[in-house]
Amino acid sequence: MDIEKIQVKILQQIVKxxxxxxxxxxxxxxxxxxxKDDFNVAVCSIYLADDTRNFLILRATTGLDQSLVDNVQVPIGEGLTGEFAREKKAIASDDPQRIFPKDFLPKKDLQNIKFSISIPLFDEEDFLGVMDLLSTEQNPFDSKTVEFLESIANQVSGIIRNAKIIYEANHSLSELTKLNEIGKALNSASSLDSLLNLIVKTSLELIPARGCILRLLNKETNLLEIKASSGFEEFxxxxxxxxxxxxxxxxxxKEKTPLLIHDIRDETSLTPTSRDLPFTSILCVPLISKDExxxxxxxxxxxxxERIEVGSIFNQKDLRLLATLASQAAIAVERTFYYENxxxxxxxxxLKIRELSIxxxxxxxxxxxxxxxxxxxMVLTAVTIGDGLGFNRAFLLMVNEKANVLQGMMGVGPASAEEAGKIWSGLHKEGKTLTDILLAKIPMDELSKSKVNEIAKSLRVQITPETGILARTVLEKKPFNITNASQDPEVSKDIAAKLNTNHFASVPLLARDKALGxxxxxxxxNKKxxxxxxxxxxxxxxxxxxxxIESTRLYSYLEETNEELKRTQQRLVESEKLAALGEMAAGVAHEIRNPLVSIGGFARRLQQKLNGTGTEAKYLNIIIREVKRLEKILQDVLYFSKESPLLLSKNNINEIIEDTLLFFESEAKEKNITMKVSLDKQIPPFLLDSQQIKQVLINLLTNSVQAIEKNGKLDIKSFLKNNNSVAGVEITDTGxxxxxxxxxxxxxPFFTTKNTGTGLGLALTRKIVEKHGGQIKIRNKIGEGVTFEIDLPIDSIDSQDKPSEV
Amino acid sequence: MPRILVIDDEENIRLLYEIELKEEGYEIITAATAEEALKILETSEVDLITLDIRLPGMNGIEFLRKVKEKKRELPVLMCTAYDDYKQDFGVWASEAYIVKSSDLAELKTRIKEFLK
Incomplete structure (x- = not known):
């Protein structure tokens, strides 16, 4: 077959x-x-230039490993193949080392190559790529064959150009279709979140990339916040x-204009960390709505x-596409945003209406x-039932101001998930309304057995910031939502263990800016x-x-005050009665006292005369004791009903004590009471009403002696205190x-634990001591006894000014 | 032997005082009224007087004033059932004020103080 025929046949095949x-x-x-077959060469490869016209990429080959297709990139300008960017004509070479850049192809593939010819592919002025032929023979082609190869290259260029046109047309069409579909999809998105995710997804479908990030501007902070993304999770x-x-x-x-960056690593002015970013090329467009x-x-x-034309960087077309998508997306975002709002x-x-009605x-x-x-x-029930606030369990802790403690009072809720199910479905079946349930009686029995109530009562927290979240709820008067109780340092181990839940909320009960609990x-x-x-x-x-709660407290306070008022009123009546009685007593004192003096006096005489035991002596004792009691009552009533001013004169307190003790000698002996008297002789005489102070001592000693049943001890002490400015008297019993x-x-006044007595004794005692400018205190040891302490000021008004008087 | 004049309108009281004080070693003269007491004082010397305040006729306070006009140094112990005259006792210038009691311990103590 002659060459021309062969050439025609080849061309026909190529056209086909x-x-x-x-x-x-x-x-x-x-x-x-x-x-390869027709020209009998070892290798025929076709490289196409990428969008940037910086690289030639192997797109088809016969003779080389097929895995190289799409993966071999030759920088334009390097090696023989790369020279076409400048030369634009077929270049032949017999030096295999020149044919390819260093380490470009595995050595074994090129071992026998003795010749290469590279024919450029041009579409008018546009450089499309290179057709490479490698041969094991030296100079296998004459100039005619090279010309023919160039004409084949022209055909190939045409094929590439047509394919490109068709692809672009198809692509534009599909892009338009896609944009239309996207527009529809965007407008039907149900929520802002799903819309934003859809925008990311479709952006990536439209322009495949390793990642897509959608940010929305927070107008308050002026920060662009990532709202949806794909890829680059770490970034x-x-x-x-x-x-x-x-x-x-x-x-x-800020500028409201798109940016297209081929290699962010070169753009150190844009972002200082550009070198450390996990990506290189970026296409970023603004979402604009109403010029904002x-x-x-x-x-x-x-x-x-897959597309041949598409290289590894974004181009103007991508930018226009994304901008178009962005304008649709912006409208959809705005719309969804409003809709969602x-x-x-x-x-x-x-919800508010529902909440308000609840x-x-x-x-x-x-x-x-x-x-x-x-x-x-009711509070706890309302918090836990489904028609109310619907929480599983509720605990109430109240502030104890005196102890500065938050104390668990009551807990409501089921003990277990099974019990919860039973209770909830039970309530539902009964068809009770919230009000019905709230107005029901407290199931005291149930409550006392309830495990949750038990837990509630075991909660006790000091109200200091260090004790954690419950105390802080009170102190800061704000709610806390705890989501990880076991790990939260603000939740004490004790509380976490008792509650046995990781998620709880703690809310202050406020009344007039005060936390009650x-x-x-x-x-x-239900883990909701x-x-x-x-x-x-x-x-x-x-x-x-x-x-x-505050109002009930106020109410009970009111009730208490009312009670108090009633009591006071009663007391007033009593004291009025007594005052009347006092007046009467004063009036008849003469009449009553004189006979008492006679009865008592002669009884004492008789006792002395009988001078022994026997029933007569016993009867006489009764008469004497009862007369004494009557006289005491008479005295108390008169003391208390009449204001008796102090008759001050310089007296020795020790003498008064000794005088008084005389009265109790016989009784003490009777009861086998050991009296220990220790009086400080250094106490100087000072101004006091000896009669009234005597009364004080009589009252206190009477109480003490009566308190001691038998075989007790009575300690009476006097001493100087407070830099000798005060005389102290202490009476200690073992009663x-x-x-x-x-x-x-x-x-x-009127308080008494005795069956007989006016209840005036100690009231009177205090009144007298206070009139002397002193004070009386009790040290009480239950099971042991009582110490009465009396302090009488020595440096009272007159004692220093008029030392010589009396 | 110190002589005490007991003035009280109650016979029982006079009797009680007389017996009790005699045992203490005093000579006792009694009077039921202030007038009677004044008469006694005209003829007899006494060392101390116990005086009731409420008396028929001249009351104790009037009697006290009259006695003190003549015999300033004569101790007079007011012995009465009334507590509330006590505050005036300084004004009356009597030597002591004792509220009457079936227990005569205090009375005896005070008398002893004056008749040492």
């Missing part, structure tokens, strides 16, 4: 290939096969926000797609009682997270509950002490 359906790469591969985590004006996205957002940038979409590291507002309103119901129920326990129980809730069984809005509602409820509940009252 050119018009065939398969994609460009397959066709190029067929052409390479054809050339996303590390830089969740970018300041407007900083970095690529920041500049795009609302965010940015950034694509990172373009992927080498509107829905949120509507939902909030609905609160209303609860507050109505609470008003039905003034009993604090009932109200507390803490409401603690959890969802230990406690949300911000749950917490808000709880706070609102707690405020109301706080007021309700067993005074019960605590009695102790507070013993100085009150």
């Amino acid at each position: 290939i050119a018009n065939a359906k398969p994609d460009l790469k397959t066709r190029l591969s067929k052409i390479a096969n054809l050339i 996303v985590r590390r830089t969740p926000t970018i300041e407007l004006g900083q970095s690529v996205a920041g500049i795009v957002g 940038a609302i965010g940015t979409i950034g694509l990172l590291d373009k992927l080498k797609g 509107m829905q949120k507002l509507a939902k909030e309103k609905e 609160l209303h119901e609860i507050s109505n129920a609470m008003r039905s009682t003034t009993n604090l326990n009932r109200r507390l129980y 803490v409401l603690l809730v959890d969802n230990v069984f 997270p406690i949300t911000e809005s749950d917490l808000n509602f709880l706070v609102m409820f707690a405020n109301q509950a706080g007021l309700a 067993g002490g005074i019960p605590v509940d009695v102790l507070d009252n013993i100085f009150n």
Whole structure:
């Protein structure tokens, strides 16, 4: 076959290939096969220039390993193949070392190569690529063959150009279709979140890249916040926000113009850390709505797609595409945003109405009682039942101001998940309303057996900031939502162990800016997270509950005050009665006292005469004792009903004590009481009413002697104290002490624990001591005895001014 | 033997005082009224007077004033059932004020003080 015929046949085959359906790469591969066979060369390869015209990429080969296809890049300008960017003509060489850049191909492939010819592929002035032929023979082609090869190259160029046009047309069409679809999809997105994710997804579909980041501008902080992303998780985590004006996205957002960066590593002026970024190329466009940038979409590291024309960097076309997408996206974002806001507002309103109606119901129920326990129980019930706030368990802790302690009072809720299920479905079946349940009686029996109530009562926390979250709830008067109790350093191990839940909320019960206690809730069984809005509602409820509790407290305080008033009134009546009695007593004192003196006096005489035991002596004793008692009553009543001014004269307190003790000698002997008297002789005489002080001592000693049953001890001491300015007298007995509940009252008039007596003795005693400018105190040791301490000032008004008087 | 004039309108009291004080080693003269007592004082010397305040006719306070006009140094112990005259006792210038009691210990102590 002559050469021309062969050439015609080859050209026919090439035209056939050119018009065939398969994609460009397959066709190029067929052409390479054809050339290899027909021109009897070892290798035929076709390289195409990438978008940047910086590289030639191997797209088809016969003779080289097929795995090299798409993976061999030859920088234009390097090696023989690379020279076409400058030369634009076929270049032949017989030096295999010149043919390819160093280490470009495995040595074994090129071992026998003795010749190469590279024919450029041009579309008019546009450099498309290179066709490379390698031969094992030296100079296998004459100039005619080279010409023919060039004409084949022209055909190949045509094939490439046509494919490109068709691809672009198809691509544009598909892009348009895609954009249209995206537009539809964007407008149907149900929530802002899903919309933003959709934008990221479609951006990547439209322009394949290793990553896509969508940021929205937070207008309050002026920060661009990442709202959706794909790829580069670590980078996303590390830089969740970018300041407007900083970095690529920041500049795009501020300037409202797109940025296309081929290699961020060269752009140190844009961002100082550009060298450390995990990507190189960036395409970033603003999301603009009503002339304002609302965010940015950034694509990172373009992927080498199947498409031949598409290289590894973003181009102007990508930019236009993304900008188009961004303009649609911006509108959709804005719309969804408004829509979501509107829905949120509507939902909030609905929730508020529901919350308000619950609160209303609860507050109505609470008003039905003034009993604090009932109200507390209502609070906890309202917090735990489904129609109320719906928490699983609720604990109530109240502030004890005296002890500065937060004490658990009551807990409501099921003990286990099974019990929870039973209770909840049970309530539902009974069809009870919130009010029904709230107004039901406290199931005291159930409550006392309840495990949750037990837990509640075991909670006790000092109110200092160091003790953690419960104390802080009181101190800072704000709620806390604890999500990881076992790990939270603010939750004490004790509390965490008792509650046995990781997630709880602690809310202060406030009344008039004072924290009365803490409401603690959890969802230990259904594990429902406690949300911000749950917490808000709880706070609102707690405020109301706080007021309700405060009002019961006020009510009971009012009741107490009322009681007190009644008691005082009663006392007033009593004292009025007594005053009247006193007046009468004073009036008839003469009449009563004189006969008493006679009865008692003669009885004593008789006793002396009989001078022995026997029944007569016993009877006489009774007469004497009873007369003494009558005289004492008469005296007390008269003392208390009449204001008796002090008759001050300089007296020796020790003498008064000794005088008084004489009265008790016989009784002490009778009861076998050991008296220990230790009087300080250094106490100087000072101004006092000896009669009244004697009365004081008589009263105290009478009490002490009566308190001692038998075989006791009575210590009487006098001494100087406070730099000799005060005379102290102490009377200590072994009478067993005074019960605590009695102790507070013993100085009150009309208070008595004895069957006989006016209850005036100690009241009178205090009155007299205080009139002397002194004070009386009790040291009480229950089970042992009592010490009465009397302090009488020596340096009282007159004693120093008029030392010589009396 | 020191002589004491006991003035009291109650016979029983006079009797009790008389017996008790005699045992203490005093000579006792009694009077039921202030007037009677004044008469006794005209004829007899006494070392101490116990005086009731409420008396028929002239009361104890008037009697005290009259006695003190003549015999400033004569100790007078007011012995009465009334507590509330006590505050005036300084004004009356009697030597002591004793509230009457079936227990005569205090009375005896005070008398002893004056008749040492």
